Amino acid sequence: MKGSYGLHATGSVLGVGPFAAVGVFSFDGAGSLRGTLTSRINANTFLREKLTGGYHVTPDCMVSDTWNLASGETSAHESVIVDEGKAYFILNTTDGAPVVISGNAQKQFAGHDRR
Numbered sequence: 001m002k003g004s005y006g007l008h009a010t011g012s013v014l015g016v017g018p019f020a021a022v023g024v025f026s027f028d029g030a031g032s033l034r035g036t037l038t039s040r041i042n043a044n045t046f047l048r049e050k051l052t053g054g055y056h057v058t059p060d061c062m063v064s065d066t067w068n069l070a071s072g073e074t075s076a077h078e079s080v081i082v083d084e085g086k087a088y089f090i091l092n093t094t095d096g097a098p099v100v101i102s103g104n105a106q107k108q109f110a111g112h113d114r115r
Contacts, residue, residue: 001057001081001088002029007037009090009103017042019101024108031055033065057081063088 023037055065063079
């Protein structure tokens with residue numbers, strides 16, 4: 001997994017309200033990622049939060065990742081790469097987090113290695 005992807009995710013934070021987010025995530029092809037995420041949770045907007053993290057891709061194109069947000073929080077996810085690496089589906093799997101959030105991402109600038 002390498003390059004930049006545009007992400008869209010929706011769901012809910014249990015006991016708080018609905019969740020929606022868009023962002024750009026860049027994968028370096030060697031296990032590190034960085035991103036910028038704008039989210040809306042129960043009518044509160046969080047603009048362009050920066051994050052870093054790591055990821056691992058299995059031979060069957062499953063991805064495990066962890067995001068480290070600037071606030072100090074971490075978020076874990078499982079994804080599956082589809083469409084010959086041009087997209088992925090993502091599910092938040094953070095232990096103990098009261099969320100049900102899933103989404104998808106598509107490669108930006110297909111055919112280019114732009115980050």
